Amino acid sequence: MTEEHSKKKKQSLLSKSIEHAIAVTDNDNAEQFAIAEVLQLSSEKIKINQETYLLVVNHKQxxxxxxxxxxxNPVLKKYDYIVGDWGYGQLRLRGFYDDQRPQVKIDQKISTLQDYLLEYCNFGCAYFVIERERKLPYATKLKPRNHRYKRRVVKTPKIVSKTNSSQATKALHSSKKNTKFKIRNLGK
Structure with missing residues (x-):
């Protein structure tokens, strides 16, 4: 009886998650599951959670x-640009930074938008680009180097002259005598 009950419970949880996914993808019920407050102030201005954005590109509406x-997603508020592209009826969002921002990877800068659209988006898909009206300040200072680990200086070996070669071989042989391991015969 408990196995049947657990199977029904799992099926009900799965069916609820599927119903939720269908409801979210359905345009009529989209406002019901909204995470952010998005207001379109004009044809070019959008307000997302009290932040103003400009609609820069609206390809294929x-x-x-x-x-x-x-x-x-609230993580997107740290970016200067937000790109939304459509694929299979789903909207996908990605953030980009301004080109002038230091210490940002190249693939996260807005100048690589065309590469992103060609490599990661469906061919000929509808997309849009919104730009933050007031960008976050740039970090102009470089991070200080970690001086905890100092560079190690490699010492060059001393060159032994021909006159001191006998002393060097004596030192080499004397160091062999002081070894603390034995060689065993492992055969048979």
């Missing part, structure tokens, strides 16, 4: 405020 509200 890819911008949808209701779907952006559902898919938005």
């Amino acid at each position: 890819g911008f949808d405020a209701a779907r952006l509200a559902v898919r938005y």
